[in-house]
Amino acid sequence: MDKNEQLISILLSKKIITAAKAEEINKAPLTNKGDLDAFLISQKIVTGEQLAEIRATIYGMAYYNLTNEEVPEQVVRFLPEEIAKTYNVICFGRENNVLKIGLTEPNMKGMEAVNFLATDEKLQVQYFLISVASWQKIFKQYQKIEQEISSALEIKAKEEGEELVTVNTEKEELSTEDINSAPISRIVSVIIRHAVEARASDIHIEPFAKESRVRYRIDGILHTSLTLPKSIHNAIIARIKVLGKLKLDETRIPQDGRIRLIVSKREIDFRVSTLPLASSEKVVMRILDVSKGAPGLEELGFNKLALSRINDGIKKTSGIFLVTGPTGSGKTTTLYAMLNILNQEGVNISTLEDPIEYEMKGVNQSQVRPKIGFSFANGLRSLLRQDPNIIMVGEIRDEETADLSINASLTGHLVLSTLHTNDALGAVFRLLDMKVERFLLSSTLKTIVAQRLARRLCENCKQETTLAPDVIESLVADLKDAPFNIVQAELPKLTDVNKLLDSHKIFKAVGCPRCEMTGYSSRVAISEVIEINEKLRQIIDEGKVSLDINTVKQTEDFLSIKQDGIIKILQGKTTIEEVLRVIES
Numbered sequence: 153m154d155k156n157e158q159l160i161s162i163l164l165s166k167k168i169i170t171a172a173k174a175e176e177i178n179k180a181p182l183t184n185k186g187d188l189d190a191f192l193i194s195q196k197i198v199t200g201e202q203l204a205e206i207r208a209t210i211y212g213m214a215y216y217n218l219t220n221e222e223v224p225e226q227v228v229r230f231l232p233e234e235i236a237k238t239y240n241v242i243c244f245g246r247e248n249n250v251l252k253i254g255l256t257e258p259n260m261k262g263m264e265a266v267n268f269l270a271t272d273e274k275l276q277v278q279y280f281l282i283s284v285a286s287w288q289k290i291f292k293q294y295q296k297i298e299q300e301i302s303s304a305l306e307i308k309a310k311e312e313g314e315e316l317v318t319v320n321t322e323k324e325e326l327s328t329e330d331i332n333s334a335p336i337s338r339i340v341s342v343i344i345r346h347a348v349e350a351r352a353s354d355i356h357i358e359p360f361a362k363e364s365r366v367r368y369r370i371d372g373i374l375h376t377s378l379t380l381p382k383s384i385h386n387a388i389i390a391r392i393k394v395l396g397k398l399k400l401d402e403t404r405i406p407q408d409g410r411i412r413l414i415v416s417k418r419e420i421d422f423r424v425s426t427l428p429l430a431s432s433e434k435v436v437m438r439i440l441d442v443s444k445g446a447p448g449l450e451e452l453g454f455n456k457l458a459l460s461r462i463n464d465g466i467k468k469t470s471g472i473f474l475v476t477g478p479t480g481s482g483k484t485t486t487l488y489a490m491l492n493i494l495n496q497e498g499v500n501i502s503t504l505e506d507p508i509e510y511e512m513k514g515v516n517q518s519q520v521r522p523k524i525g526f527s528f529a530n531g532l533r534s535l536l537r538q539d540p541n542i543i544m545v546g547e548i549r550d551e552e553t554a555d556l557s558i559n560a561s562l563t564g565h566l567v568l569s570t571l572h573t574n575d576a577l578g579a580v581f582r583l584l585d586m587k588v589e590r591f592l593l594s595s596t597l598k599t600i601v602a603q604r605l606a607r608r609l610c611e612n613c614k615q616e617t618t619l620a621p622d623v624i625e626s627l628v629a630d631l632k633d634a635p636f637n638i639v640q641a642e643l644p645k646l647t648d649v650n651k652l653l654d655s656h657k658i659f660k661a662v663g664c665p666r667c668e669m670t671g672y673s674s675r676v677a678i679s680e681v682i683e684i685n686e687k688l689r690q691i692i693d694e695g696k697v698s699l700d701i702n703t704v705k706q707t708e709d710f711l712s713i714k715q716d717g718i719i720k721i722l723q724g725k726t727t728i729e730e731v732l733r734v735i736e737s
Contacts, residue, residue, distance in 0.1 A: 208281035218286035254282035359432035396424035446488035453676035465599030483570040503544040545569040554586040576602035594693035603679040604734040607672035613664035656722040678717040
């Protein structure tokens, strides 16, 4: 029995998977252990730590969890960085004459290298199997951003007036040597790499009177990462312009560009935007991980009612399906999750996007370019000549796009798109404002999803907390207004809304090394979904009855964004502060 078979056998014996699931795993096109590990984690069958612990049993090794450990730098640096990187090995403990060494998998060459260094200092070695996440966390201590930037700045200072080394922008691709050929290049490289490792969605590089500030947007919140001397701000902006193939001598007007780099063995797209300010230029870089697939609807955090209505909505062969919310609320990600379900052999799916955030095999994806006349409206006209079954329009921004989307849905196409409105019902009024005829809107609009993204509590450090009596009363009052059967489907232990806290706990964010001391890790969707049923269709068409949320509640079960947020709080997924923050935004 090989190691993979042993792993599946242990998962079966621990009842982590069923026999049917084991058969499905065995049939999956996996070529090596790494593929199986990645598959099990991506399917959320096990966590990285559970997997490492089981692998340790198989290899006959001790297991160690380092995700909450703070390891002194002098201990980590017992091993040279090259050895740690080459063999995925880390030194995390040193007691008297005994070293504690973590390996992500047994590696004879790595162990030989460690043994050689230990023997030289007359030390004994204890080996432990650790997870990849544990290794990555400790390995970061070799590459602290402040140290790397300081080193590059020292080199720059010694150059005393040497001009910035630029790269020939005529090249199709930039080599690693080009990117790291000068101190300024190294600073830019470090800023980019640390942003990717920190799961940032955007990098902001901003000039001030005496310094230049670098901020990362992580889980929707901007965090200051470091400050740099003002004297090198323009050189950094110039370096980014070179990478994005922008005009170096144009500082009076905004410019947009694109960079594609390999960072940490992943292909990453960066959308670069420059903005002239009073004294210098600001740069914002949107990070798009093209190697990462779109998440599933369940993974995004939709409740059972929302999932049911979304799945019903995308089964329709024609009509308009809208996702609404402010900028950064995850609308496009939700559309991708739906496209993943719809992406079948017998269906032609075409998209118009700005930008393309995930590349999907089997989907015809187009990037709009308004500067050359390729807008959403013009692109939509062209797509209708491409024999599509399903069309995804990144956003309905104007009357022309709205009109074309309506006409496309009337002629037998399912149109998926987004709108910027605060709630689901607001989409109806927004389209009416765009001069869409009532009778056309009522006959084509099928489903509307409104959503926000709340930061998800870090499972490693969240702590139970208590709320003030008036806050608890407010939560109870909000949930009382929701259909009890819908609430109970999400909170099975709930028997009486008035006694919420008898069966559920409230948690607060604390902060630990695993979540970079924020108390949160990743995000969860809170949403409301309206299905345009026959009664609502008639109300929209006639326009005689006031269309408000009470009207919707009279025609179908309805759970508001706030009510869904309260459910997520009681499920221990987020905090009341987060829900209020994203709703108010």
